[in-house]
Amino acid sequence: TSRVQFATEGGGQWAVWDRYLLLDGKRAYHIGNICNTCAFFFERMDGANDRAEIEETAADLMTGLASISDSAALRVGEGLPADEYSVSLFDVVPTIVRPAAANDYFREEQIELWGVESFYGVPHYPKVAYYRGQDQALDDNSLLFEFLVPLVADNWLDKGTVERYSRDLQEGKHPTAVALSVLDIKGPSDASIEHWCLTHYILDGHHKLFAAAERACPVRLLSFLSVSNGISTREQIERFAKSTADITGLRNC
Numbered sequence: 001t002s003r004v005q006f007a008t009e010g011g012g013q014w015a016v017w018d019r020y021l022l023l024d025g026k027r028a029y030h031i032g033n034i035c036n037t038c039a040f041f042f043e044r045m046d047g048a049n050d051r052a053e054i055e056e057t058a059a060d061l062m063t064g065l066a067s068i069s070d071s072a073a074l075r076v077g078e079g080l081p082a083d084e085y086s087v088s089l090f091d092v093v094p095t096i097v098r099p100a101a102a103n104d105y106f107r108e109e110q111i112e113l114w115g116v117e118s119f120y121g122v123p124h125y126p127k128v129a130y131y132r133g134q135d136q137a138l139d140d141n142s143l144l145f146e147f148l149v150p151l152v153a154d155n156w157l158d159k160g161t162v163e164r165y166s167r168d169l170q171e172g173k174h175p176t177a178v179a180l181s182v183l184d185i186k187g188p189s190d191a192s193i194e195h196w197c198l199t200h201y202i203l204d205g206h207h208k209l210f211a212a213a214e215r216a217c218p219v220r221l222l223s224f225l226s227v228s229n230g231i232s233t234r235e236q237i238e239r240f241a242k243s244t245a246d247i248t249g250l251r252n253c
Helices: 055-063 071-078 109-114 159-170 206-215 234-247
Strands: 004-011 014-023 026-033 085-092 095-097 130-132 142-150 176-186 194-204 219-226
Touching: 004 026, 026 176, 026 194, 055 071, 055 176, 055 194, 071 085, 071 219, 085 234, 095 206, 109 194, 142 206, 142 234, 159 206, 176 206, 176 234, 194 206, 194 219, 194 234, 206 219
Parallel strands: 142 194, 176 219
Antiparallel strands: 004 014, 014 026, 085 219, 095 130, 130 142, 176 194
């Protein structure tokens, strides 16, 4: 009964090739393919037009969660697609990215590793402004990139609500956003470098995220990382969790 679902579609000789995130049965995002040597991408589709909040948790998330054992976190989990999840609660300082801007992953880091897409000859266009979190090197060959991708475009946001959350963040409060996340590990077959692309699809908390980006303040994020819907193994997800444990502490603005 979840409003959000994962879906796949075949292509060519592949029974499963493309992956999608659905909202209310419609495709909200194309979240890449199953090929681990193909470039990572996400692309907004027509179905990305609404939040996926759980009304019973709105007040708790507005105040902010302190633990993943909070009853509100459990209620959020009950509203997600049936799956196994790695759940985490952490603070992130989001940086807004406009497509083709200097900090756009698809213009910079992706081209450095894969080059320009051969057919179109231009960087990938995600059709949405998104956010970047904290990138880091996991080891000499593995680079972690963190993305926060909205279901609602920032030009749809209410200015007054953004300003209210901006004040809350400055006062040291911890309003919490919610994300359904996937980890895609990608790297060209002729290169030793892998990009560990952690993508948080924001279900609730778009105003909080935008306010944090404007203020360069940390916003709290409750992430449900799907074990079965990313291009990663359970062991790789466990390795990721251990590698990032020391940077995901809770902080005040």
